[in-house]
Amino acid sequence: MTETLDHMDQSKIDHQKLAQQLLAQAKAEGVELVGPNGLLNQLTANVLETALEAEMDEHLGYEKHHVTG
Numbered sequence: 001m002t003e004t005l006d007h008m009d010q011s012k013i014d015h016q017k018l019a020q021q022l023l024a025q026a027k028a029e030g031v032e033l034v035g036p037n038g039l040l041n042q043l044t045a046n047v048l049e050t051a052l053e054a055e056m057d058e059h060l061g062y063e064k065h066h067v068t069g
Helices: 002-028 039-060
Strands: none
Touching: 002 039
């Protein structure tokens, strides 16, 4: 159980660092945090789309556009 918690702590640190980098880059480029074209909206859409594609790939047993033969 300790290994799992330690892994979660490390994963959380990595996500925090990634979030800070995304916010810094958005601020430098003048991208708003919220709103229709905001970072949060774009990030949420990308995460959901990627998760749904991964779920579909797992369900079908192959990746989208993968040639089976």
